[in-house]
Amino acid sequence: MPRYVIRGQEVEADSVQNALKIAGPVASPAPIGSPTRSGKPGSASAVSPFGVPGGLRPLSSWGSGWSPQRQFEGAADFVPAAAVENTAGEHRRISNDSRIKPPRDPHPVENTLLFLPEYAVQELLLEPNMSDKGDAMKEMWFGRVWELRELLRVQHEEYLARVNVNKPDLVLTASEKQALDAMMQDPKKKSLLTKLCARWKGTVVRRRNSLRVLNRLKYSYLRGTVIYAHGSGGCSWDNFRLCRMMARMGMLVIAPDGFAYPKNTDLGKMRHKDVQPLKRATDDVDYWADDLLYASSAGGSHTYSTAAESVLDNPDKFRDLYEKCYQMRRRELHWTIEKLPRWIRTQGFFIGGTSEGAMTVSRFDDQRYGHQVLGRFINSFSIEYCYFTPTVECAQIGGNIAVPTLNIIGTMDEYFGATKSVAAMVQSDKERGFGDVKLDGHGFDMMMEQEVSCGLVCYLEGGKHAPCPSHDNFLRRLFQTFFTRPQDIWRIDGIWQNDDRTAGWLDVKKKRTHGQKLTLVQVPVMDHSKLTLEELDKLSSKKLLRRQLLGLSWGELLYGGDLVMLEWFSACQGQNVRGSRKKLQNIAEQSFALRLPPAVIVPSVQDIVSSQAAAGIGPSSSQAEDAVHLGTALPAQRAQPGVQKHPKLGYRLAVRSVARRAQMPFDLPPPKRREDYGDYGHYGDYGAAPGSNRRVRAFIRDLDMGEAALDLLQSLEEDLQIEIIEQFDIQGTRDGNVRSRFLSFLRALWCRRLGVNREVTDYLRDLPEEIQVEVIKEFDPRGTKDGNVSARLYSFAYGRIRGRAPKGLRDPHELEGFVRHWGLDSSAGEVLEALPDEVLIEVLQGFDASSTRDGNVKGRFLGYVRRKWAQHFELEDDCIYSIKRLPEECQILCLTTFDPWTTRDGNISARLRSFLWKIEAEMSEQARWYDNSSRFGSKSYRQGGRDRYDDYGYDYHEYDDARPRANRATRDAILKFVARWDLDLATGAYLENLKDPDVLARVLEEFDPTGTQALRDMTEI
Structure with a gap:
């Protein structure tokens, strides 16, 4: 007689119906789909609606090691690994090197980016990679x-493998298979089982297309959650920096990626980038890296790089494009x-x-989400009617105006700034342009018009457009305040006013406190963006202490300021102290001149005080004891390096040990400016030929480094040579x-002596050693008239490395073949030869004239080179337009002779404006306000474009001494005015020769060529 397993009981019967009768009735039947019908869930007495032993298990049971296959054993409930004494069954940290399988047809949610903070990584037992x-x-x-x-799946599979390592494989017995076959013969049970399978499949699909994986967090x-929308280029550059910045604050950042859609999908045809694999723990993820997510450039119908000329040429096309992009991004959110x-x-969450x-x-x-939205921040967009918003209504805030709103934008934003931006250029075109009548460059007025309840605008x-390189640390403190107190963000000036770390960071321009709570603050230029907040705070403390020490007497300064208050000098006032006070003061001044950090050089205090005490003059005995203790008996654990005998300057006193006693940073002496030393007095003669210094030669001979090291060391100042010889430790x-x-x-030591900043020091360190030696030996800081030694050193070093381009980049056969292939003339070869390495590679690989309709290959070539060249040097749009309107021969002259690296102040665009004007003057007969003789062929110009008139990066030629010269600011304004209205050089000469500055200012501000009345007014002036 066959046997059946009914509700965990083995029954012998001739049919299933009789077996059910023998097993007895089911007690208290429960609805279909309930976890159990009787007994403890998962136990032998429990039963599913289909007679399966153990009953139905909740989904959470899968996480503790339960499986349907194991339930058919009809045994006791499965014991999770946490309840077993063997700790090998616990979950372990999963490596990012694990083999994971990407989904075949990913849902948009599956490609969403996650930035998990430290607590989340610890909770999920992930391997950190950022x-x-x-x-x-x-x-x-x-x-x-x-x-x-996938990582959590692999982690759980490894967990199950460890738990089930000593258990036999589970297989169905013949009786169990027979019981299942019998159930499948019943149409009613088969229908119920089919519905159950369909429900489980639906559950899997729904969970796959959701973010329930975050439930474990x-x-x-x-600290909170941020829904972040990246820019038009994807989640790279500043987008990635902001996300990891917020994750470091404890925020869970969720960023839908609009470029990760597969190519074969409709969304992928709109936008697509190949993505990089998951970063491992050993991969380099530098904070300032440009792109850590994508492996290709952008493609698709909805990708763009906005240029003002393109928008003006076809405004309807770009309106439609930007509107489609908005609709796509809106759906993503x-x-x-x-x-x-x-x-x-x-x-609640932030967006x-x-x-x-x-x-x-x-x-x-976002009004449908109500109070779920805690706040919104809008970065690098001005919230104004501009080319990026199709209509005036689209420029308004579309969400709940009661949500605290933070707007962040730079004054020099290339796309949405008030001046010199794409939005400003499109708005200024009276015929084809559009936008607000007056662009503010920020959203304060729009927020005020819409009556936003609470808001802050940071200008x-x-x-x-990418604010992190200039204001990274400000953004960190700003987001910390915003995520903590979003409703009080408009009071940020009051919140920060008592914090010394943020002193001077905000300048309130506008404030509205009646009804609305709105504030507009201007944030000054920030230094040291690459430093961490901790390093920045230490630096600020050092600067504060330095300012305090500048007001102290020499005695207080030498002995640690108000940390050790000695009145030794005051006690010696008016007495014959045998020149000791004067000697100490001279030594202190010498320490300032030498910039010895952070120790102050003094003579032997013990000897001076002892001799004065014996003669009955000088300070009191108690003061003498204090001086002796300070000079010679500092505790060993605090005196670093203590008192060291200097062969030339006596004893060195480590003031840092005194400061450490009060747990304060100490940075003495402060660097002095060049003007404080007279004409080149501080820098000495950098070009002086080294003499036969026996000590230097012996030092190099002991190190066995040869003549090259000897020449390098002898090229330095004598006191710097001594410092290197005394302090260099070969044992390290x-x-x-x-x-x-x-x-x-x-x-x-050389960089510290010059006082260059950290960025230039790091740049010099990364250069080849032969370039470093060349720079150290040949660089002369005496020509730095604006005091910016760092900028001059960077330009000097870049010029040396630029002059040593790899031969492959300047292969004459390759350039000749390129020119011959496209049918260009010899001038194209000269242009290619003069291009920077990066631009040359882009031109050789990216130029394509096959689609030229008018046959003007040379014009297309110049346009392509001009665009890449301008992008490389980050030129302003008005400069690009000025080059474009020049004749071809002038463009070629500009591309082949202009040298931006001699620009002292870094303003390449300003230097180029002056250079272009001079080129046009050389080519025009109207340039009568210049010297008639052309100097473009002179020897000084051919040598890298530098002569004695380029100290400030403006002038290559000498003016006629008989004519008055305008100052730099006025001349720059005239240059922009002439380029803006496409005027001739005679007009520029006329404006520059105006004697009344008020008249000139009125002309530059009020001139409008759209009507004849404006021209008549200008004539009357």
Whole structure:
């Protein structure tokens, strides 16, 4: 007689019906789909609606090691690994090197980017692959949703493998198979089982297309959640920096990626980039890297790089393009928010974006989400009617005006700034342009018109479209305040006023406190963006202490300021102290001149005080004891390096040990300006030929480094040579490379002596050693008239490395073949020869004249080279237009002779404007206000474009001494005015010769060529 297993009981019967009767009735039947019908869930007494032993299990049971195959054993409930004494069954940290399978047809949610903070990484037991600026180790994780799911799947499979290592494989017995076959013969049971399978499949699909994988972070003590919308180029550059910055603050950042759609999908045809694989723990993810996510450039019908001329040529096309992009990005935000776990929506979240993403957030209708939206930030978008918004209504904030709103934009934003931006150029065109009548460059007025309840506008002085390189540390403190107190963000000036770390960071321009709570602040130019906040705070403390020490007497200064208050000098006033006070003061001044850090050179205090005490003059005995203790008896654990005998300057006193006693930073002496030393007195004769210094030669001979090291050391000042000889420690050389260690040590002291900043020091360190030696030996800081030694040194070093381009980049056969292939003349070869390396590579690889309709290959070639050349030097749009309107021979002359690296102040655009004007003057008969003789063929001009008139990066030629010269600011304004209205050089000469500055200012501001009345007014003036 056959046997059946009914509700965990083995029954012998001739049929299933009789077996059910023998097993007895089912007690308290439950609805279909309930976890169990009787008994403990998963136990032998439990039963599913289909008679399966153990009953139905909740989905959470899968996470503790349960499986349907194991349930058919009819045994006791499965014991999770956490309840077993063997700790090998616990979940372990999963490596990013694990083999994970990408989804075949990914849903948009699956390619969403996640930036997980430290607590989330610890909760999920992930391998960190991301650090923040200045972090010594990686503590955060970033990747896509599907990558996180796959890692957790592999982690769980490894967990199950460890738990089931000593258990036999599970197989169905013959009786169990027979029971299942019997159930499948019943149409009713088969229908129920089919419906159950369909429901489970639907559940899998829904979970796959949601963010439920984040449910495990519910109790991870996260600070909050940010939904971030990237810019038009994807989540790279500043977009990535902002996300990792916010993750470092403890925020969970969720960023839908609009470029990760597969190519074969409709969305992929609009926008697509090949993506990089998941970063491993050992991969380089430098904070200032440009792109860590994508492996190709952008493609698709909805990708763009906006130029003002293109928008003006076809405004309707770009209006339609930007509107389609907004609709696509708007759907991305709605998808992401609708898929959020319930705990995130209950807790609330912030939304924000940059550039195109900021425009999307600004127009995004978030009112359906109510109080779930805690705040919004709009970065690098001005919230104004401009080329990026099709209509005036589209420029308004589309969401809930009660949500605290933060607007961040730079004064020099290339796309949405008030001046010199794409928006300004499109708006200024009276015929084809459009936009607000007056562009403010920020959203304060729009927020005030819409009566936004609470808002802050940060106008970053000198900030560009990517604000992190200039204001990174300001953004960190700003976001910390915003995420903590969004409703009080308009009071940020009051919140920060009592914090010494943020003193001087804000300048309130406008404030509205009645009804609306709005504030407009201007943020000054920030220094040291590459430093961490901790390093910046230490530097600020040092500067504050330095300012305090500048007001102290010499005695207080020498002995640690107010840390050790000695009245020794005051006690010696008016007495014959045998010149000791004067000697100490001279030595202190000498220490300032030599910039010895951070020790102050003094003579032997003990000897002076002892001799004066014996003679009955000088300070009191108690003061003498204090002086002796300070000069010679500092505690060993605090005196670093203590008192060291200097062969020329006596004893060196480590004031740092005194400062450390009070736990304060100490940075003495402050660097002095060049003007404080007279004519080149501080720098000495850098070009002086070295003499036969026996000590230097003996030092080099002991290190066995040869004549090259001797020449390098002898090219330095004598006191710097002594400092290097005294302080260089060969014992610290671990790899035996004494030459590299010596060069590194010498370079560090040399840079510190010149007072160059950290960025230039790092740049010099990364150069080849032969270039470093050449720069150190030949650089002369005496020509730095504006005091910016760092900029001059960078320009000098770049010129040396630029002059040593690889031969492959200047292969004459390759350039000749390129010119011959496209049918160009010899002038094209000269242009190619003069291009920078990066531009040359782009031109050789990217130029294509096959689609030229009019046959003007040379014109197309010049246009392509001109565009790449301008992008390389980051020229302003008016400069690009000025080059474009020149004749071809003038364009070629500009591309082949202009040298931007002799620009002292870094303003390449200003230098180029002057250069272009002179080119046009040479080619025009109207240039009667210049010297008639052309100097473009002179020897001084051919030598890199430098002569004695280029100190400030403006003039290559000498003016006629009989004519008055305008100052730099006035001349620059005239240059822009002439280029803007396409006037001739005679007009420029006339304007520059005007004697009344008020008349000139009125002409430059009020002139309008659109009507004849304006021309008549100008004539009357």
